[in-house]
Amino acid sequence: xxxxxxxxxxxxxxxxxxxxxxxxxxxxxxxxxxxxxxxxxxxxxxxxxxxxxxxxxxxxxxxxxxxxxxxxxxxxxxxxxxxxxxxxxxxxxxxxxxxxxxxxxxxxxxxxxxxxxxxxxxxxxxxxxxxxxxxxxxxxxxxxxxxxxxxxxxxxxxxxxxxxxxxxxxxxxxxxxxxxxxxxxxxxxxxxxxxxxxxxxxxxxxxxxxxxxxxxxxxxxxxxxxxxxxxxxxxxxxxxxxxxxxxxxxxxxxxxxxxxxxxxxxxxxxxxxxxxxxxxxxxxxxxxxxxxxxxxxxxxxxxxx
Amino acid sequence: xxxxxxxxxxxxxxxxxxxxxxxxxxxxxxxxxxxxxxxxxxxxxxxxxxxxxxxxxxxxxxxxxxxxxxxxxxxxxxxxxxxxxxxxxxxxxxxxxxxxxxxxxxxxxxxxxxxxxxxxxxxxxxxxxxxxxxxxxxxxxxxxxxxxxxxxxxxxxxxxxxxxxxxxxxxxxxxxxxxxxxxxxxxxxxxxxxxxxxxxxxxxxxxxxxxxxxxxxxxxxxxxxxxxxxxxxxxxxxxxxxxxxxxxxxxxxxxxxxxxxxxxxxxxxx
Numbered sequence: 001x002x003x004x005x006x007x008x009x010x011x012x013x014x015x016x017x018x019x020x021x022x023x024x025x026x027x028x029x030x031x032x033x034x035x036x037x038x039x040x041x042x043x044x045x046x047x048x049x050x051x052x053x054x055x056x057x058x059x060x061x062x063x064x065x066x067x068x069x070x071x072x073x074x075x076x077x078x079x080x081x082x083x084x085x086x087x088x089x090x091x092x093x094x095x096x097x098x099x100x101x102x103x104x105x106x107x108x109x110x111x112x113x114x115x116x117x118x119x120x121x122x123x124x125x126x127x128x129x130x131x132x133x134x135x136x137x138x139x140x141x142x143x144x145x146x147x148x149x150x151x152x153x154x155x156x157x158x159x160x161x162x163x164x165x166x167x168x169x170x171x172x173x174x175x176x177x178x179x180x181x182x183x184x185x186x187x188x189x190x191x192x193x194x195x196x197x198x199x200x201x202x203x204x205x206x207x208x209x210x211x212x213x214x215x216x217x218x219x220x221x222x223x224x225x226x227x228x229x230x231x232x233x234x235x236x237x238x239x240x241x242x243x244x245x246x247x248x249x250x251x252x253x254x255x256x257x258x259x260x261x262x263x264x265x266x267x268x269x270x271x272x273x274x275x276x277x278x279x280x281x282x283x284x285x286x287x288x289x290x291x292x293x294x295x296x297x298x299x300x301x302x303x304x305x
Numbered sequence: 306x307x308x309x310x311x312x313x314x315x316x317x318x319x320x321x322x323x324x325x326x327x328x329x330x331x332x333x334x335x336x337x338x339x340x341x342x343x344x345x346x347x348x349x350x351x352x353x354x355x356x357x358x359x360x361x362x363x364x365x366x367x368x369x370x371x372x373x374x375x376x377x378x379x380x381x382x383x384x385x386x387x388x389x390x391x392x393x394x395x396x397x398x399x400x401x402x403x404x405x406x407x408x409x410x411x412x413x414x415x416x417x418x419x420x421x422x423x424x425x426x427x428x429x430x431x432x433x434x435x436x437x438x439x440x441x442x443x444x445x446x447x448x449x450x451x452x453x454x455x456x457x458x459x460x461x462x463x464x465x466x467x468x469x470x471x472x473x474x475x476x477x478x479x480x481x482x483x484x485x486x487x488x489x490x491x492x493x494x495x496x497x498x499x500x501x502x503x504x505x506x507x508x509x510x511x512x513x514x515x516x517x518x519x520x521x522x523x524x525x526x527x528x529x530x531x532x533x534x535x536x537x538x539x540x541x542x543x544x545x546x547x548x549x550x551x552x553x554x555x556x557x558x559x560x561x562x563x564x565x566x567x568x569x570x571x572x573x574x575x
Contacts, residue, residue, distance in 0.1 A: 025479045026400020033393030034408065036449035041415045044426035051425065103322060106315055120562065121323035127558035128330065129508035131526040132547045135533055136333045139540050142345065146332065149347035185326060189566050213311070242419045245510050249530050263421040263511070270425050271515065277425050284422035291417045 045288075051281035057274050068282035077257050078283060081265045084172065084247075084258070089240045092176045097232060100184050101225070104191035105217055119192070123185040130182065134249035137178045138164065164251055168258030171251040175259055178246055183239075187232045194228035195221070230302040237294050241287055262287055330551070336544035344540040358545040365542065367520060368549065371528040375550075378443040378513075378524065379506035385448045386502045387495060393449070394457025395483055399469065409458070413451045420511055428515050438522040443513055447506065453498055456568060460494040461487070497568020500561045504554050525550035 016024070055064035072078055106112070107119055125133070140146045141163040148160045163170045198220070206216045222229070244263040247253050253260030253268075262283060269280040336344045339352035362368055397409050427446055428437075436442035464487055472482045488495070510526045517523055523531075529546040532538070558565070 022400055022479075023402060026396045026402070026405065029396025029400065029479075029483075030393040030405065030408070033389050033449040033454055034412065036389065036445070037412050037415050037451070040427065040446040040449070041418050041423060044423035044430065045418050047426035047429075048422045099322075103319070106319060112315075118319045118323050122326045123562070123566075124330065124555075124558070125326055127504070127555045128551055129510070129526050129554065131508070131510050131530050132333075132551050133329075135529060135543060135547050136329050138533065139336070139344065139544065140329065140332060142540075145345055146347040181326070181329065193566065238417065242421060244421070249533065263419070266421045267424075267511070267514075270428075280425060281422070284419060284424075287419045288417065288422050291419060295417060 048281040048284055051278050052285055054278040055276075056278065057276065061278060064278065068279045071279065072282060072286065077260070077265060078262075080257050081260050081262045082286070084260060085241055085243065085262050087172055088176060088179065088243060088261070089237060092179050093233070093236045093240060095176075096180050096184050097187060097229070097236065099180070100187035100232070101191055101222075101229070103184070104188045104195055105221055107188070107192060108195040119188075123189060125182050125184075126186045126189075128182065130245035131249055133178050133182050134246050137174065137181075138250050141174055165255045168255065171255060171259035175243075175246050175250055178250060179240075179243075183236070187236070190228055190232050191225060194225045198224050226302060230298060233298050233302075234295050237298065238291050241291050241294075330555075333544050333547055333551070336541060337548045339541050341538070341540040341542070344544065354541055355545070358539075358541045361539060361542045362545055366528050366532065366546070367523070368528065368546065370521065371523045371525050372549065374440075374522060375507055375525040376553075378440050379503050381440055382444045382447060382506040383499055383502045385444060386450065386453060387498050389449050390453035390498070391457040391488075391491075391495070392483065393454045394459075395461045395487055397454065398458045398461035399464075399466075409454075412454065416451050424511065424515050431516055437516050438519050442516045443509075444506075446512065447509070453502065456498060457491075457494060460491050464490065493564050493567055496561055496564035500557055500565040501568065503557060507554055 051061075052068055053064060053066070054061040055067060056062050103122060107115055107122075109115075112118075128136075141148070143160050143162050143164075147163070148157070151157045151161070152159075161170060163174045165171070202220050202224075203216055206220060211219065242263055243261040244267065247259060247261040247264040248267070251259040253264050257265075266280045266283050266287075269276050269283070332349070335349060335351050337358060338355040339348060340354050340357075343352055343354075397405055423446070431437050431442045431445075434442075436445070468486055469482055472486055477485065508526060509524075510530070513524045513527055517527065525546075529543070529550050532543045532546055
């Protein structure tokens with residue numbers, strides 16, 4: 001490369017060197033994508049930050065300092081939605097990831113019969129939109145609906161459970177069930193891809209050394225899949241903190257906001273009542289900061305182990 | 306004996322999981338053929354009301370309009386995203402310099418930005434540009450995504466540099482190399498990108514809900530969600546709408562399942 005550069009330079013003094021020319025061409029390739037991300041993501045993010053220091057409605061906004069942030073601490077509904085998001089995160093993400101990992105480990109066995117069929121079936125929910133998932137589950141779990149009737153036939157319950165509006169627990173449980181259904185297969189695919197890059201002779205060696213299946217799983221599979229597990233954990237955390245469709249369509253946030261998510265509340269504050277853009281922006285920054293902190297935390301923990 | 310037990314447990318666990326995974330979709334499809342009453346009674350027998358539900362749906366909502374919108378927006382987003390992000394991924398990898406690597410890490414931060422935070426400013430920006438209720442408004446915020454750029458960057462890593470050099474010597478310019486050499490070789494990555502972007506675009510709900518304010522610009526997920534909001538919900542009709550809105554993504558899923566999983570595998574490597 002160096003030799004080419006010097007020969008070019010001596011040949012035509014003011015023309016760009018080959019290296020410089022390629023560097024510029026490279027920038028041309030990535031400029032559309034970069035500008036779009038800056039324009040459609042970073043710039044609005046900055047505007048949201050400015051908004052979060054303002055109060056008022058519609059076009060009449062005035063500087064309010066940290067008032068919006070201070071109000072967050074007093075807003076019972078916001079605190080409830082924050083709690084809800086954390087309940088979803090703490091209960092749903094671990095269950096789903098462990099389940100996905102177990103399924104991937106089982107399906108990675110090349111001697112397993114019907115492997116492709118199992119994989120396709122478990123992966124299929126990913127093709128369903130979150131709105132569809134919400135509506136299907138809302139209909140299945142309706143009072144007097146399929147799930148209640150089946151549970152009664154099985155003798156597991158005596159009377160109908162009002163899943164959607166009965167209590168905060170049932171409504172949140174319903175959202176968690178729907179989330180696990182929708183996303184387990186998706187995460188399983190990540191693990192299956194990760195497993196394929198693990199050398200199978202490792203397992204043979206462990207087998208000869210007398211390690212049983214569970215020990216092999218703990219000592220070989222989990223450590224070698226660590227980067228993938230980290231990635232899925234970060235993606236799911238991010239997704240869970242941003243939940244909207246399920247809260248909005250499956251439970252409508254009810255009963256009395258007990259299953260509502262932060263994004264749902266932000267949407268309500270921005271578009272369903274008298275718009276409080278400033279307050280909504282402050283809330284959205286809470287989500288952003290939580291996502292950032294949790295991602296960093298997970299990367300730290302992932303690095304240590 | 307013990308091995309037998311383990312194998313029985315394995316197959317039972319997998320079968321139960323597979324059945325639970327497929328059942329809600331099956332239930333939805335069956336329900337689309339029944340009346341609301343039959344759906345609520347918990348029946349699992351396909352009925353004869355599919356056409357009646359269809360007529361009711363047509364009368365109730367502009368289904369084909371919404372279907373057409375969803376296809377227009379999703380196909381537009383898919384094509385643009387594939388071109389723009391693959392150009393960028395290729396650029397970041399083939400012409401990489403320290404500054405470009407720095408820029409890439411900066412762009413990756415966009416993955417952490419929640420839509421809830423940008424939605425109000427974006428809504429105001431779209432309003433000012435007159436892009437509310439338009440396909441461009443739908444597409445703009447999600448055409449360029451760090452995830453897709455990263456995916457193409459990973460695949461560009463496996464694209465042999467010798468080919469690029471040889472093509473340069475043959476007198477092809479950089480864009481020609483990209484479209485004539487990279488594009489055809491990386492079909493698998495493009496197929497994966499197609500599945501991922503199309504599904505995301507088709508299933509997107511919050512953003513179209515923010516900017517599509519007329520019945521004429523509505524998407525399929527918006528339409529199905531609207532059916533649930535009345536006091537009396539016709540479950541048969543609702544499930545038919547859900548079926549219609551799920552069908553395109555399920556078809557793509559079956560056609561491109563392999564490349565989808567390969568794409569994920571490519572994205573997580575390295």
